[in-house]
Amino acid sequence: MELAVHLRAAVSLLGRFPALAGVDLDVAPGEIVLIQGPNGAGKTTLLRACAGLVPVVRGVAVVLGHDLRVDARLVRRRVGLLGHATFLYDDLTVADNVRFWSRACGASRADADAAMARLGLEGRLADVVVARLSAGQRRRASIAAMIARRPELWLLDEPHAGLDQAGRDVVDTLVRDAAAAGATVLVASHELDRARALAGRTVTIAGGTIPSGGTTPPVLASGSPVYGPRGRQNDGWVDAGAPGAPGEVVGVP
Amino acid sequence: MTSPAPSGTEPSGTAAGAGAPAHTGSQGTRVLGSVTAAGLVMLSLFALVFSPAEADQGDAVRLMYIHVPTAVVAFLAFFVTAAGSALWLWKKSRWWDLVAASSAEIGVIFTALTLVTGMVWGRPIWGVYWTWDARLTSTALLLLLFLGYLAIRRVPAEPDVRNRRAAFAGLIAVVDVPIVHYSVNWWNSLHQEPTITRLDPSIDGLMLFTLMLGIVVFLLLYLWLLVHRFRLAWLEEQLASSDLAAALVERRAEADEATISAPPAPSSAAKASGTIAEASR
Amino acid sequence: MSHGGYVLAGYAASAVAIGAYALRVLGRGRALSRRVPPKDRRWT
Amino acid sequence: MFRDAWLVAGKDLRLEARSRVTTNQVAPFAVTVLILFAFALDPDSDVLERATAGLFWVAVLLSSLLALQRAFTVESVDGNRDALRLSGLEPAGIFLGKACAVAAQLIVLEVVLGIGVVVLYDATLAGPLLLGATCLAATAGLAAAGTLYGVLAAGLRVRDTLLPLLLFPVVAPVLIGGTRAFEAALGDVPGEGWPWVGLLCVFAAVYTAFGVLAFGPILEES
Numbered sequence: 001m002e003l004a005v006h007l008r009a010a011v012s013l014l015g016r017f018p019a020l021a022g023v024d025l026d027v028a029p030g031e032i033v034l035i036q037g038p039n040g041a042g043k044t045t046l047l048r049a050c051a052g053l054v055p056v057v058r059g060v061a062v063v064l065g066h067d068l069r070v071d072a073r074l075v076r077r078r079v080g081l082l083g084h085a086t087f088l089y090d091d092l093t094v095a096d097n098v099r100f101w102s103r104a105c106g107a108s109r110a111d112a113d114a115a116m117a118r119l120g121l122e123g124r125l126a127d128v129v130v131a132r133l134s135a136g137q138r139r140r141a142s143i144a145a146m147i148a149r150r151p152e153l154w155l156l157d158e159p160h161a162g163l164d165q166a167g168r169d170v171v172d173t174l175v176r177d178a179a180a181a182g183a184t185v186l187v188a189s190h191e192l193d194r195a196r197a198l199a200g201r202t203v204t205i206a207g208g209t210i211p212s213g214g215t216t217p218p219v220l221a222s223g224s225p226v227y228g229p230r231g232r233q234n235d236g237w238v239d240a241g242a243p244g245a246p247g248e249v250v251g252v253p
Numbered sequence: 254m255t256s257p258a259p260s261g262t263e264p265s266g267t268a269a270g271a272g273a274p275a276h277t278g279s280q281g282t283r284v285l286g287s288v289t290a291a292g293l294v295m296l297s298l299f300a301l302v303f304s305p306a307e308a309d310q311g312d313a314v315r316l317m318y319i320h321v322p323t324a325v326v327a328f329l330a331f332f333v334t335a336a337g338s339a340l341w342l343w344k345k346s347r348w349w350d351l352v353a354a355s356s357a358e359i360g361v362i363f364t365a366l367t368l369v370t371g372m373v374w375g376r377p378i379w380g381v382y383w384t385w386d387a388r389l390t391s392t393a394l395l396l397l398l399f400l401g402y403l404a405i406r407r408v409p410a411e412p413d414v415r416n417r418r419a420a421f422a423g424l425i426a427v428v429d430v431p432i433v434h435y436s437v438n439w440w441n442s443l444h445q446e447p448t449i450t451r452l453d454p455s456i457d458g459l460m461l462f463t464l465m466l467g468i469v470v471f472l473l474l475y476l477w478l479l480v481h482r483f484r485l486a487w488l489e490e491q492l493a494s495s496d497l498a499a500a501l502v503e504r505r506a507e508a509d510e511a512t513i514s515a516p517p518a519p520s521s522a523a524k525a526s527g528t529i530a531e532a533s534r
Numbered sequence: 535m536s537h538g539g540y541v542l543a544g545y546a547a548s549a550v551a552i553g554a555y556a557l558r559v560l561g562r563g564r565a566l567s568r569r570v571p572p573k574d575r576r577w578t
Numbered sequence: 579m580f581r582d583a584w585l586v587a588g589k590d591l592r593l594e595a596r597s598r599v600t601t602n603q604v605a606p607f608a609v610t611v612l613i614l615f616a617f618a619l620d621p622d623s624d625v626l627e628r629a630t631a632g633l634f635w636v637a638v639l640l641s642s643l644l645a646l647q648r649a650f651t652v653e654s655v656d657g658n659r660d661a662l663r664l665s666g667l668e669p670a671g672i673f674l675g676k677a678c679a680v681a682a683q684l685i686v687l688e689v690v691l692g693i694g695v696v697v698l699y700d701a702t703l704a705g706p707l708l709l710g711a712t713c714l715a716a717t718a719g720l721a722a723a724g725t726l727y728g729v730l731a732a733g734l735r736v737r738d739t740l741l742p743l744l745l746f747p748v749v750a751p752v753l754i755g756g757t758r759a760f761e762a763a764l765g766d767v768p769g770e771g772w773p774w775v776g777l778l779c780v781f782a783a784v785y786t787a788f789g790v791l792a793f794g795p796i797l798e799e800s
Contacts, residue, residue, distance in 0.1 A: 017500065021500075086656055089593055096589075104585060275567035276560065277563030281577075365551070369547050374544065401740075421730065478559065
């Protein structure tokens with residue numbers, strides 16, 4: 001089956017800073033993958049690169065069957081990104097926002113209303129201007145706008161942040177349902193227990209790199225989970241380099 | 254007028270090694286620079302000594318011998334910028350982007366000089382530095398348009414992003430030039446006499462020769478400057494991309510630091526740097 | 535020379551501006567060339 | 579494309595209806611500019627009367643800058659620029675929608691300023707047909723060029739200072755054309771004004787076409 005996400009030695013720049021310095025990642029359709037790593041490891045940039053928002057300047061990047069380096073535009077409309085920014089217009093109401101973003105991608109008004117209901121935003125709350133919402137409510141509105149689009153690839157950057165217990169449960173249910181329906185999900189989260197319960201496998205990113213050892217789905221899914229950063233110490237680390245270039249093993253002393 | 258033609262006799266930079274001279278000159282630019290320098294000396298002699306004073310303007314006419322050539326070069330430079338922008342969008346070759354950028358910078362200098370020499374000429378002849386003459390006004394707007402272009406180039410961004418932004422800014426500005434010219438011309442003709450004829454058509458032979466010489470010499474000067482500016486821009490690009498290779502190494506080293514709880518191992522980073530620098534070319 | 539001051543001012547301004555620009559470009563070119571290996575400077 | 583344009587324009591106008599930045603802030607600013615002109619130019623002489631057309635359009639230009647900055651500020655806060663890129667809306671549609679919304683706000687500003695010059699400068703609005711046509715053509719041009727530069731500068735940290743430098747030289751023909759056409763209308767010689775309306779239409783057409791073609795690539799870049 002065609003992979004939903006296929007990255008090889010992908011490099012992305014923020015200005016001149018290589019936030020992604022060579023990422024290898026394969027994700028099959030319907031998988032839920034947890035991306036973990038310390039602050040500044042490149043989790044957010046990885047998700048944004050998969051969304052086609054940050055250009056991949058070197059390496060291979062194929063998402064949902066499209067080469068990101070050629071036609072990122074075709075990918076963008078099929079992904080849902082839940083980022084630090086909530087993608088809402090402050091001066092519009094919740095309903096205005098969710099309806100605008102869902103109609104923009106061709107979803108119906110009923111989709112928008114269903115999504116709002118799912119996040120508990122129906123009724124009085126729907127007609128409140130976003131600027132007056134609490135952070136958690138804002139987050140719910142953002143999630144509603146995203147799921148109304150029915151994305152095929154969910155890119156969730158700290159989806160649990162700012163939500164109450166009920167909200168987190170709703171997010172988890174939404175993610176499981178979406179994956180069961182065939183959507184692919186990448187989650188970056190520091191809520192490790194919750195996210196691990198959700199995810200089929202865990203991938204560790206550090207220094208803008210995911211070593212190629214951590215990408216083959218079956219090994220990690222079945223074997224003992226390699227959470228600890230020390231896990232790689234024994235393997236050595238294969239630097240894939242540019243596509244076609246002979247990989248060179250750089251031993252760790 | 255002085256022309257700092259590159260002298261090939263100077264000792265080359267040492268760090269670059271292998272006897273390669275460390276500057277933006279080459280055999281071709283040295284010849285071009287020498288010819289330009291000689292041309293500038295000749296132009297100065299003809300413009301300031303040999304050519305006669307004009308009947309009406311007196312010696313102020315001598316300013317025309319640099320005013321007209323700077324104007325010609327300025328417009329040519331902006332035409333090259335527009336062509337470079339369009340070709341970049343078409344071919345996506347960074348070569349064209351660098352040509353557009355280099356040419357715009359030279360164009361801004363020459364446009365400013367066109368305005369300065371025009372004003373210095375206008376003061377004795379018209380009695381004022383500035384008049385809302387159609388040509389002066391549209392040249393001033395042109396200068397502002399391309400200052401905007403250079404400003405948008407200077408905003409730091411990823412190269413591809415910056416190039417696209419600059420290419421569109423250049424094209425938007427160029428599209429405006431005919432409209433500006435037309436509207437200013439029209440506006441002007443309603444209120445005052447059409448542009449004062451600056452040189453009589455029945456121009457003295459020596460004066461015409463001097464003017465033509467000026468245009469040719471300034472075109473050579475433009476070409477010489479463009480080649481050097483282009484090479485400088487090329488060097489800047491090279492440095493930026495080699496910085497990328499170094500930055501990649503540094504970035505990946507963060508993973509080592511996270512992996513190994515021991516203090517960062519410089520030997521590992523140094524060893525990796527060779528491979529990654531090669532791989533990223 | 536009539537209007538000699540204006541003529542000289544015009545020529546001097548042009549000479550200074552173009553000369554200064556050319557020197558700056560050449561100077562920066564020299565400085566940066568030292569940091570770029572010759573194989574990336576195809577004109578040498 | 580037109581569906582998307584309609585959607586975006588509707589969103590922007592709804593946003594304006596709720597926040598009322600143009601009516602509560604930009605319009606008073608425009609009137610302030612008119613009053614400042616009166617302070618700068620001796621109102622007792624007939625300078626104001628003779629310069630009415632030009633002052634009107636300078637005030638329009640200055641306030642259009644504010645309207646444009648507002649139109650792109652709402653897109654740059656909270657990652658909405660990214661959201662637009664993810665939305666699947668056609669870039670040409672976004673361009674037309676935003677330009678239409680800006681144009682609608684500019685028309686309102688021009689009406690306010692029109693009343694302003696009648697009341698404050700004692701202008702007589704002769705030749706209403708020519709005045710209206712000039713306003714429409716000039717507004718279309720301003721909105722198109724402004725939206726184009728707005729998106730070019732949006733997302734840059736220096737956008738607030740960069741936008742005027744980019745925009746004002748480009749829209750110089752709008753100022754010239756609008757002023758001459760208004761002078762012709764106010765001076766009751768409309769025949770001299772119509773060619774300028776033609777020029778404004780050309781300007782608007784050129785920048786609208788350019789925007790429809792170029793907005794995609796400009797928005798796609800990060």
